[in-house]
Amino acid sequence: MSIYSFLIAVRSEGQQLMSESGETTSHLMGMFYRTLRMVDNGIKPLYVFDGAPPKLKSGELAKRSARKSEATEAHEEAKETGTAEDVEKFSRRTVRVTREHNAECKRLLQLMGVPYIDAPTEAEAQCAVLARAGKVYAAASEDMDTLCFDAPILLRHLTFSEQRKEPIQEIHLPRALEGLGMDRSQFIDMCILLGCDYLEPIPKVGPNTALKLIRDHGSLEEVVAAIQSDPKQKYVLPTDWPYQDARELFLNPDVRGADDPACDFKWTAPDVEGLVTFLVQDKGFNEDRVRNGAARLQKTLTSAQQSRLEGFFRPVARTDAEKASLKRKHEEKLQAEKKRKKDEAKAKKEAKAKPRGAA
Numbered sequence: 001m002s003i004y005s006f007l008i009a010v011r012s013e014g015q016q017l018m019s020e021s022g023e024t025t026s027h028l029m030g031m032f033y034r035t036l037r038m039v040d041n042g043i044k045p046l047y048v049f050d051g052a053p054p055k056l057k058s059g060e061l062a063k064r065s066a067r068k069s070e071a072t073e074a075h076e077e078a079k080e081t082g083t084a085e086d087v088e089k090f091s092r093r094t095v096r097v098t099r100e101h102n103a104e105c106k107r108l109l110q111l112m113g114v115p116y117i118d119a120p121t122e123a124e125a126q127c128a129v130l131a132r133a134g135k136v137y138a139a140a141s142e143d144m145d146t147l148c149f150d151a152p153i154l155l156r157h158l159t160f161s162e163q164r165k166e167p168i169q170e171i172h173l174p175r176a177l178e179g180l181g182m183d184r185s186q187f188i189d190m191c192i193l194l195g196c197d198y199l200e201p202i203p204k205v206g207p208n209t210a211l212k213l214i215r216d217h218g219s220l221e222e223v224v225a226a227i228q229s230d231p232k233q234k235y236v237l238p239t240d241w242p243y244q245d246a247r248e249l250f251l252n253p254d255v256r257g258a259d260d261p262a263c264d265f266k267w268t269a270p271d272v273e274g275l276v277t278f279l280v281q282d283k284g285f286n287e288d289r290v291r292n293g294a295a296r297l298q299k300t301l302t303s304a305q306q307s308r309l310e311g312f313f314r315p316v317a318r319t320d321a322e323k324a325s326l327k328r329k330h331e332e333k334l335q336a337e338k339k340r341k342k343d344e345a346k347a348k349k350e351a352k353a354k355p356r357g358a359a
Helices: 002-009 026-040 055-081 084-093 099-112 123-132 173-180 184-194 207-217 220-229 243-251 272-282 287-301 320-353
Strands: 047-049 116-118 153-156 169-172
Touching (some): 002 099, 026 099, 047 099, 047 123, 099 116, 169 173, 173 184, 184 207, 184 220, 220 243, 272 287
16 A cells, blocks of 8 residues: 555656656655655564455455546546646556566565565455564554454554645554444444445445444344344345455454564665665666665664654644544545545536537
8 A cells, every 4th residue: 555655646747756767666766765754763664565365355356446447548538638637637546556566665675674574465464463463563554444453553644745744543442442332343343334345335324323233233143134124124235245254354364473484574784785776776766865865774773672653753632622623624525525526427427428529
């Protein structure tokens, strides 16, 4: 996900950064400087790369592929008839992370002395294992499913750019479960009800409804039975909805155990000349900046003690007014997103209805 965000965000004049030979370098630029920012603040990161996705995720991946195909068509059309803004918008939607992108980022991390692990399947599940074993402080991801994999602490927005000014969220699963009055199994059932990467959501079931259904019935089996026996058919389950399989993926994911040799990672001194060869000679980076970055790595990553996370950001309690403001902004954002989707669907429908060749 970090690589994907770099390919979208790290650009110049609307285009991905390129080397003189025409190779994309946005992912390397983002990975290099974002990692340096964390290291400068005393955080020693460990990166986890996704493995093969579970078969149950194929439906979600097929949808993403279809959206990419639609964006590709729209991008080509925008290049012919659209504005520069349209071209850039659809260009971002066509971004794909390739094996080459992953391989280059792994090479970069190795040269920086920053460890990484290849997960058998879902990276978030592997992060949860390492966090539970105390090998890392927390799992950092934008995917809330990380909590379903039993990560004791989840950090969100950790790798966001400084320009976004997003506060970093630190979510403690035990406290969340206590606040919800649920055990882990019920929490997973509630998340499945809301829709995850493995299953379709149930129409008309939002956060409040999902929470109420689990509290009223106690388990997903009982919720499903109640929905199916409801004569009013207030909620309708998707045709193919193997929730037991989804639950099993959260409870028993395919991961490397914390005692696996691959999980015995360590931070090492950067290979300065290797970085210069790779980033400067091969990819066209500025040599002074690369050497300066390597010096920062050398100074921090070889230190014996990692700084506390509070050194990177300080938790600040929000006032009631701030909470109300954030809630209002969130609701406004949701309404704006709904309107945008509605307008896009309307425009797409009108475009299809328009005869070919019509101005």
